[in-house]
Amino acid sequence: MKLSAREAPKLWAAPPDIWAGVLIFGADAMRVALKRAEAVAALTGPDADTEMRLARLQGADVRRDPAALSDAVKAQGFFPGPRAVVLEEAGDGLADTVRAVLADWRAGDARLVVTAGQLRPASALRKLFEGHKAAHALALYDDPPGRDEVEAMLRAAGLARPDGPAMDDLMALALSLEPGDLRQTIEKLALYKLDDGLPPAPEEIAACAPASVEAALDEALHCAAEGRAGDLAPLVRRLGAQGVTPVALAIGAGRHFRQLHAASANPARGLAEVRNFRARDRMQRQLRQWTTPRLEQAMSVLLEADLALRSSSRAPAMALMERALIRVAMLGRTRQER
Structure with a gap:
């Protein structure tokens, strides 16, 4: 099934029991990486890396050893909690491998977070996720972040949402900066406002903007x-x-x-x-x-x-x-x- 960027956070925060994972793809590698990190954080919660509830695989490694993906999804960890397997730089050459893993996926297995570059509508990998009943495909385009996404970045940084001119200034920055640079600017603003608790003012945003x-x-x-x-x-x-x-x-x-x-x-x-x-x-x-x-x-x-x-x-x-x-x-x- 297709998934929009607006719907994604709600799904990842409370995924259905029989939901196997998501394909995140787009031409901008930074946008894909940021959305992948957001998905993993929402699906696994804190300390997933240290508690070995998160496995990372490269597409090239899975092409050499197709069984590695299935093994990672089925593996049981020492710590309780939701698990995820990240498969990076996937492509149509891995469509059959991923299809087999999705067909064998059961509730309790690790959820798949697959990333890829730009995929055409006829892409085998894209069609697999878009047509699957228990998985989603999320296409990322080069449009600037919307207000909902900027507000989500503010919440993640622990900042109160500004109103009026200050929010307009942030949206103007969202139009001119890459998503990674915008996130860094908001994180810098959070440090600037540490222990303040008040929404950022226009002059504070200007001081932190590149x-x-x-x-x-x-x-x-x-x-x-x-x-x-x-x-x-x-x-x-x-x-x-x-x-x-x-x-x-x-x-x-x-x-x-x-x-x-x-x-x-x-x-x-x-x-x-x-x-x-x-x-x-x-x-x-x-x-x-x-x-x-x-x-x-x-x-x-x-x-x-x-x-x-x-x-x-x-x-x-x-x-x-x-x-x-x-x-x-x-x-x-x-x-x-x-």
């Missing part, structure tokens, strides 16, 4: 809004090298220009929602070179790019975003040159 990624992303957005088309190419390449996805860049640019548009349409309110005073001052200067119709044109360009990124287009995604930002910058520069 400055290089955040600064580069902000600079690219300001660069587009200031009409500096010639400076965009190296900034976009730098963002790509730091792991910022084209979708995250599109979302950030859309948010930036929506804020400018709202301030242009309602000067009395201005940029009150922008909490960082340096960014607010810079955006206030940007507003002087934009009219409301021009901002609407810029938002249309960015929306078109965002839709193209989410379509089946084969165009290079980061190059598509670079072109869109340059078009936006040229729109802003047009008024400057009048």
